[in-house]
Amino acid sequence: MSSVLVFLEIKDRQISRLSWEAMAAGHALGEGHGLPVDIALVANRDNPILQTIHGKAPRNVYAIDHTLLHDYTADGYTAACSQLIEHVKPAFVVFPHTYQVRDFAPKLATRFNQVLISDVTGIETHAGAAPENPVPPTFIRQLLQGKLNAEYHHAGEGVCFVSIQAGAFRADEPEAGTTTVEPFLPKLEAAEIRVQPGEPFRASAQTVDLNSASILVSVGRGIKEEANLPIVQDLAAALGAELAASRPICDAGWLPMERQVGSSGQTVAPKVYLAIGISGAIQHLVGMKGSQCIVAINKDENAPIFEVADYGVVGDLFEVVPALTAAVRKAKG
Amino acid sequence: MKIIVAIKQVPERDARIRIDSSGKWIDLQDVEFAMNESDAYALEEALQLKEAHGGEVVVLSAGPERAGKTIREALAKGADRAIHIQSSDEIELAKFDALGVARLLAAAIKDEQADLILTGLQSDDLGLGQTGVILAELLGRPHATLILKIEKTETGLKVLRELEDGWFQHLELPLPAVLTIQSGNTKLRYATLMGIKKAKTKEVKTVSVADLAATSSDPVVLLDAVKLPHKQRTTQILGGTPAEAAAALVEKLQFEVRAI
Numbered sequence: 241m242s243s244v245l246v247f248l249e250i251k252d253r254q255i256s257r258l259s260w261e262a263m264a265a266g267h268a269l270g271e272g273h274g275l276p277v278d279i280a281l282v283a284n285r286d287n288p289i290l291q292t293i294h295g296k297a298p299r300n301v302y303a304i305d306h307t308l309l310h311d312y313t314a315d316g317y318t319a320a321c322s323q324l325i326e327h328v329k330p331a332f333v334v335f336p337h338t339y340q341v342r343d344f345a346p347k348l349a350t351r352f353n354q355v356l357i358s359d360v361t362g363i364e365t366h367a368g369a370a371p372e373n374p375v376p377p378t379f380i381r382q383l384l385q386g387k388l389n390a391e392y393h394h395a396g397e398g399v400c401f402v403s404i405q406a407g408a409f410r411a412d413e414p415e416a417g418t419t420t421v422e423p424f425l426p427k428l429e430a431a432e433i434r435v436q437p438g439e440p441f442r443a444s445a446q447t448v449d450l451n452s453a454s455i456l457v458s459v460g461r462g463i464k465e466e467a468n469l470p471i472v473q474d475l476a477a478a479l480g481a482e483l484a485a486s487r488p489i490c491d492a493g494w495l496p497m498e499r500q501v502g503s504s505g506q507t508v509a510p511k512v513y514l515a516i517g518i519s520g521a522i523q524h525l526v527g528m529k530g531s532q533c534i535v536a537i538n539k540d541e542n543a544p545i546f547e548v549a550d551y552g553v554v555g556d557l558f559e560v561v562p563a564l565t566a567a568v569r570k571a572k573g
Numbered sequence: 574m575k576i577i578v579a580i581k582q583v584p585e586r587d588a589r590i591r592i593d594s595s596g597k598w599i600d601l602q603d604v605e606f607a608m609n610e611s612d613a614y615a616l617e618e619a620l621q622l623k624e625a626h627g628g629e630v631v632v633l634s635a636g637p638e639r640a641g642k643t644i645r646e647a648l649a650k651g652a653d654r655a656i657h658i659q660s661s662d663e664i665e666l667a668k669f670d671a672l673g674v675a676r677l678l679a680a681a682i683k684d685e686q687a688d689l690i691l692t693g694l695q696s697d698d699l700g701l702g703q704t705g706v707i708l709a710e711l712l713g714r715p716h717a718t719l720i721l722k723i724e725k726t727e728t729g730l731k732v733l734r735e736l737e738d739g740w741f742q743h744l745e746l747p748l749p750a751v752l753t754i755q756s757g758n759t760k761l762r763y764a765t766l767m768g769i770k771k772a773k774t775k776e777v778k779t780v781s782v783a784d785l786a787a788t789s790s791d792p793v794v795l796l797d798a799v800k801l802p803h804k805q806r807t808t809q810i811l812g813g814t815p816a817e818a819a820a821a822l823v824e825k826l827q828f829e830v831r832a833i
Contacts, residue, residue, distance in 0.1 A: 314706075314716065339737050342694075343718045346671070346703035350710040355670045355794045358701055383799065384698055387590050388599070391797045398793060434715035438743035440736055455832055479833070491757025497739060504735055504755075512832045519586070522700070533830045534806070535822065542590060549808045551825055553818045563819035571823045571833055 243299070244270045245330035247321065248281040249338055250289060255281070258336035260295060260411035262404045265363060266334040267296045267412060269402075272365025272377060275331060278302065280324055282309050282317070285423040293419065295412035302328070302424045308433060309426075314344040315433045320426040322351050327424070330399060337403040339503075349401040356401040357381065357392055359522070361408040376400070385521040386544035406503070406526040448482065448498045454511040455481035458501055458528070459489055462517020462538065462557050466494040471561050472516055478568040484508070486518045502527035517557045520545030537561065574628035574725070574748075576619040577682055578652065579692035579704065580612040582636050582643040586697065596798050601663060608643045611693025615754040617761050618723055619691050620651045626725055629653045631685065635677055637663055641777070648772035649764035655777045656681050658785060665782050670792035675707035680785045687749060689730075694719055694753040702753075709751035716751040717744050721758040 246266035248259035263279065270277040280302040283289055290303060302324060308316050321344075325333060335341040337359045349356040362380035376393045379402060383390050394400040450456060457476040463469060476483045483499060490500040501508055502524040513531035518524060520536070520543055528534070529548045536549035537560050546552050553560050585605040593600040608616075619630045632647040634640050635658035644655045658681050660666045666674065682690075690709075695702030709716035721741075722733035729747040735755050736742055764772070811821040827833045 339719060339735070342702055343706070346706040347710045347716070350672060350675075350707045353672070353790070353793070355672045355707075355792075356703060357794055358703060378797070381700075382802070383700060384584065384588075384590065384599070385586065385700070386802070388592075388799045389802045390799045392794055393797060394794055395791075396793050434747060435717060436745040438745075440740045440742045442740055487757065500739075503737060505739060507738075512826060512830060529805070533826075533832070535826075536808075540587060544802070546808050547802055547804050548806055550806055551822060552808045552810045553815075553822065554810060554812075555815060555818065559815040560818060563815040564822060567816070567819040567823040568833065571827055 242275055242331040243328060244273075244275050244277045244332045244334060245325065245328055246277060246279050246298075246334045247341075248279060249336055249340060250281060250283065253289070255289060255292060256336065256338070257411070258338055258404070258406050261406065261409040262334050262336040263295050263298075264409040264412045265360070265402075265404045266332070268363055268409070269332050269334065269365065269377060272363075272367055273331070273374070278328060278330070280304055280321075280424070282320070285421055290421050294414035296415050297419050301419050301421045303421055304424045304426060306426055306428050308428045308430060311437045312340055313433050313435050313437055314347055315435060316428060317344045318348045318351065319428055319432055321348050323426040324424050325352070325399060333399055333401045335401075335403040337405050341403050345401060345403055352399050352401075354398050354401055356403060357394065358403045359405045360402050361389070361405050381405075382522055385519065386525065386547070387542065405522070407529055443497065448496075450482055450484055450499065450501065450506050450508045453482035455479050455514070456484045456501070456508060456510045456512070456531075457481045457514045457516065458484040458486065458518060459495075459516050460486040460518030460524075461488050463489070466492070468558070469494060471558065471565070475514075475516075475561055475565045475568070478565045478572070481514070486521075486524050515545050515549070516561060518545055519543040520548065537564075574622060574626050574688045575631070575686070576622060576628060576689045576691060577631045577633050577685060577687040578612070578616045578619045578647070579633045579678060579690065579708070580616060580643065580647060581609040581634065581693075581696050582606045582640040583609045583696055583698040590801070592799055592801070595664075597796055598667065598799060606639060606643065608646060609693050609696050609698075611695060611754055611756045613693075613761055614756050614759065615691040615693050616647055616650065616652065617759055618754055620762070621759070622689070622723060622725070623651075628688075631656065631687070633678060633682060634658070635666060635674060635782070636660060637665075644777060645772050646764060648775045648777075649768040650762055651768060652775075654775055657777055657779045658782055659779050660782045667796070668792065670794045671701050671703045672707055673790060673792055675704050675711055676790070677782060677785045678704070678708055679711045681780055689748060690714075690751045692751075692753055694755050705751050705753035712751070714749050714751050715746045716753070717746060718753040719755045720752045721755050723752065
C-alpha cells in the first residue's frame with residue numbers, strides 16, 4: 241500500500257519546528273488521498289528524541305541509523321534516504337524546506353528521475369475525483385520573490401517529492417496513539433561520501449538579542465546608501481526600538497550580521513515590526529511574519545511585504561520616516 | 574582551473590507584474606532583465622579564482638535571444654567565452670522542469686571537462702534553488718550549496734557554507750565539483766570600457782534547445798497557473814501626505830497596538 245513519508249530534521253537536539261509543520265502537511269496529504277503517514281529521521285532507535293514525536297500519530301517511525309550519517313553530508317543522506325524510499329515505496333515524500341533539505345533533496349529526487357517541488361506554501365487535495373481517476377494535489381509555491389503564487393502538479397506514476405516552507409502549515413496538536421519505531425539500517429560505504437564536513441561554528445558571539453525588543457525598526461535595500469542610515473536610527477531611538485535589517489544591508493557591512501532578520505539570520509516576533517524599504521522576499525518574511533503587528537513603508541505598492549502588513553504607507557521612505565520620527569517624538573511629548 | 578559558471582537572465586527585481594494571457598507567466602512587454610543576483614556572485618567567485626590560479630571561465634546560459642545581453646555582460650566582466658543554449662521563443666524552456674533544464678545544461682557542457690561548475694543558489698524568478706544540485710547528480714560530481722568562500726587546496730577545495738541562524742561550516746571536497754553560491758559575500762566588479770570592447774570579440778557558441786532536447790525527458794512537475802497572491806492579513810493603507818500618514822500611524826501604534 242502506498243503512503244506519505246515525512247522526513248524530520250533534528251536541530252539543537254530537538255525535532256525542529258519546521259519538521260512539525262512538514263508533518264502537518266504530510267497528514268493533510270495523507271487525509272486527502274486516504275494514505276497512511278510514516279515518519280523518518282536520522283537517529284538511533286534508542287534516541288530519546290523519538291519519544292518526543294507528537295501530533296497526529298504516524299503509522300511507522302523509521303529511525304535511519306548508520307555511523308556514516310552522524311555528520312550530515314549530501315552523499316550520505318541521499319544514499320540512505322533513497323534506500324528507505326525503495327523500501328517503503330511511498331507516493332509522496334515530504335520535507336521541511338531547510339538549508340539541509342535544499343542541499344540534498346534535489347539530488348535525491350533526481351535519483352528517482354523526479355523533481356522536488358520546493359518551498360511549498362499550500363496544498364490543495366482534490367478529494368471529489370473518481371477513485372479510478374485520481375487528481376493529483378495542487379501545490380502552491382511563490383515566484384518572483386513572493387510577488388506571484390504558482391500552482392503546480394506532479395505528473396506520472398513516480399514518487400512526488402515536496403518541501404514545505406516555514407510557517408506555511410500549523411503543527412498539529414498531540415493525539416493519543418501508538419507508534420512503532422522501526423530501525424532502518426542503510427548500506428553505506430565510506431568511499432561514497434565525497435565531501436568532508438567541518439564542525440558548524442558561529443562567526444561571532446551574539447551581543448544583540450533582537451528577540452528581547454518589543455519594537456523592531458528594520459531597514460532594507462530601499463535605504464540605498466549607508467549614509468542614509470541615521471534616518472532609521474533616529475526613528476528607532478524615538479520609539480525605543482532595536483534596529484534590525486534585511487540581508488543586503490548586512491552583506492554590505494552597513495549593519496552587523498547579528499541584526500539580520502530572515503532565514504539566514506534571526507527569527508523574530510516582536511510586538512511591532514516596522515519594515516522600512518524592505519520588499520519582503522520569502523527569505524525575509526519567514527523571519528518576521530510571526531510579529532504581532534507589522535508596519536510596512538515602501539514605495540512599491542505591489543511589494544510582497546504588504547501581504548503580511550497590518551498597516552502600510554506607500555511612499556518615499558526619505559519623506560515618510562523623518563515625518564514618522566517627528567510624530568513619535570510629538571506623541572511621546 | 575577550468576570553471577563553468579551557469580547564469581540566468583531574470584526579470585529585474587522591481588519589474589511590473591502583470592499576468593499574461595496564458596495565465597502561466599507574467600507579461601514580459603516593458604520588462605527589463607538582469608543577471609540573476611546569486612549567479613552574478615558565482616561569476617565573481619569564478620573570476621577571482623581564475624585571477625589567483627589561472628585557467629578559463631566559461632559562461633553557460635539557457636534562454637531566448639535576449640539572454641545574449643546578460644552573456645555579453647559576463648564576458649565584459651572577464652569571462653573568456655560562453656555557451657548559449659538558445660530557445661526559439663519565450664515559452665520553449667517553460668516546457669521543461671528543473672530536471673529537464675539541468676539535462677540541457679549537462680548536455681551542452683559534456684565535452685568541456687570542467688574542473689569546477691559554479692552557479693547561484695537560486696533564481697530570482699522561479700526560485701527553485703535546485704539546478705546546481707541536480708546538475709551535480711547528473712554529472713556524478715560532489716557538490717556543496719550556499720557557499721560564501723572558495724579556497725583551492727592541494728587536493729581540491731575548502732569552502733565556507735552558510736547554515737541557518739547565523740551558523741557556518743567549512744567543507745572539503747575533491748575536484749571536479751559543483752558549488753552553488755550565496756549572494757553578498759564579496760563585492761561585484763563592474764565591466765570596464767576595455768572589457769566591454771573585448772567582449773564583442775569573445776566566442777559565444779549558440780546551441781538550440783531543440784538540438785539538446787533529445788537528451789531531456791517529459792516534465793514530471795508542471796506549472797498550471799500563476800496568480801497574484803491573496804493577502805495574509807488585511808493591510809490598512811494610511812494615505813495622505815507623509816506627515817498625515819505618519820500622524821495616522823502613530824495614532825494606530827498608540828491607541829490600537831498600544832506600543833507607544
